[in-house]
Amino acid sequence: MATSAREHAHAPAPSKTGLWSWLTTVDHKRIGILYGASAFIFFLIGGLEALLIRWQLRIPENNFLSAEAYNQLFTMHGTTMVFLAVMPLSAMLFNYLIPLMIGARDVAFPRLNAFSYWVFILGGLFMNASFLFNAAPDAGWFGYANLTSKQYSPGMNVDFWVIGLQILGVASLAAAVNFFVTIINLRAPGMKLMRMPMFVWMSMITQVLLLLAFPVITVALVFLLTDRMFGTGFYIPAQGGDPILWQHLFWIFGHPEVYILILPPFGIVSEILPVFSRKPLFGYAAMVFSGAFIAFLGFGVWSHHMFSTGLGPIADSVFSLTTMLIAIPTGVKIFNWIGTLWGGSLQMKTPLYYALGFIALFVIGGLSGVMHASPPADLQQTDTYFVVAHFHYVLFGGAIFAMVGGAFYWWPKMFGYMLREGLGKVQFWIMFIAMNLTFFPMHYAGLHGMPRRTYTYVAGLGLDWLNLVETIGSLGLAVAFTLFMVNIFVSFRGRKANPAPADPWNGATLEWSIPSPPQEFNFPEIPTVEGRDPLWTAKRKHGGPLPEPKRVDGSNIHLPNPSYWPLVTAIGMSIMLIGFMAGGLPVNLIGVAILFFGAFRWAFEPTG
């Protein structure tokens, strides 16, 4: 084996273009781009689902969609946006940025990284394949028992959901182990924990949340799967089970999950604000510890999703208090962001627009969130559009605004050309206005009693014009993202005229010290870090902008070999799980066989 490994290492470098190179890539930057492209497509699909929902609700008693189609659309909209859009958009940034920011050549386990991506995309495709059978999941993204039981959901819809989420969970867990170890162990010399860029810190905390939250939903889904496939009664009262168990398990996962969605955007904004304020992040340590505190408390607030189940005064009080408490570290972050801007020399570039939009909108969403901490208020708001307004302010106004800002910020690094500033700012204003038009009236609709997840409403309840405004707003959001795609297209066409330098924004972190886009090995020499904001220190010492880094010949730099075994293993894993739904035991066993074959070949493959 040792001989073959040596031979392999000296074999001519395999071709770096074409489909095969993408199927076998283990380069964290390429995997990041794969994640980003896939997630953006899923985001557009989820957005289309939202537009159909809004079109149905634009007038009362509309029959544009049937109740069944509406159920499928809102379930798939939620599931897609959470698991197939926002999480993988974060995964794109984890992949692309973490090794660059900590000064590493790749992640700790490059093939495991490829495996995560392949499992994710197979899970996403499987979940969406349900549309082909006209059996898309239709029990809500939270899949409450006993709506999901065989008795009330006899079709394949919920099976697609359970198995799809189970597959996606494997991808998240594998990636979380990988990134956690990468951040702990692959930091460049001098990159102490308290010198890491805030995005890396928030990413690390997110990995901890993933590691501890996903096993819980895995178990919850296993119970649901056995209830549906084999007839156990975990969630079925007639057999002694308790549907509330699902809610507990789901929300023990589900509330940390919302921090999994929002902590990476916190990190993005914490990178953008200092660079465009020309001063270091205010309260670095407070930012780190408030992030960690949010994650810790995030495991102790789940029952605020369940006040209406009647948990009793003690549980209600405890979860009400922890929920109010979690507003404190979040508030610390917001004050620190404002403190970063305060007295800064603000460079009004596109990424800063989105970061500012993020702060404004996230504060609104945060405030309506604290309102849910009060059980009596929450009982009025539960299952109304007020809740829909709240989480769209934090997830669209928060996460998506930060993601778009991050896209404008890191695009030049990833692709080597700048996106158009003017178009970006126009997009910002359309997005900002349309976002508020879409989601602000939902507060009123909710407090007027408009229920969520209901495909229509009757006229004359004071909801008509609110819903019409919301639908007009949602069309504005469609325009904003069309403009984003136009921007990408136009900028790509003009990329020769507008190449990105290594450091277009006067950045502070290591990714800006290398050419755009980076070479495969990232750093010709592993950098040594002497403080926070290493690039600003370097520029200060140099007395001005650094010379443009040259592309160098890296043929002597040892990189992991490409491999297709992660893909094979991912296919085996997916087939194994899909067997529960189609084909039964033989399909399970075929999946297990492919999984073991792939895993063994992977384990004994020379890594170079």
Add this chain to the structure above:
Amino acid sequence: MSHADAHAMHPPTATGLDTRKLAIWTFIGSECLFFASLISTYLVYKGKSLVGPLPHDASQCMLDGRMQQCEGVFEIPLVTFGTAVLLFSSYFVVKALSGAQRGNRKQLIGWLSATVVGGLFFVGMQVYEFYHFFHKGLGYTTNVFSASFYTLTGFHGTHVTLGVIWLSTVLVLAIRGKLPPEKALNLELAALYWHFVDVVWIVIFPVVYLMK
């Protein structure tokens, strides 16, 4: 420098910990929540079964097509013996690892084989136990006790089985002479996982079998 040579791909790590070892520990941390959820569910459903058989007490249950009085299903002596074997296998793998690290091939192969045999015995014990329970009228879907019990111990058994496969693979490497002292980590990783699987059972055994 030998460490750096062994892992030419990565320079020495930021913490000095081996990257693969850290990954196994991270994975184990995650697995704790997996088993915690399963064990919690078992406890939540304790005493909630609508029909028998029950773990300890006699109850009315459906057997041979009619409702009748059934004994509690657990047989503590058998599972105690299986538990002891599993715990001893954790000791065996420590001895095997010490053999691997000191280049004592005989010690390595002997103790590692004993570990694998111990693991296989435990799995065999569990298969026998499940078979036996089934014939006492405890099917997978009989009641919430059976569903949560079989799911919990079944997943643990699956973990033991995967551990046996992993350790056997390392054993084959050892027999072929491909586990020199500088590669003892390949065994240590499997051993860490094996200890974890044992520790989970140390929780399951009293909580599920002994607690009435």
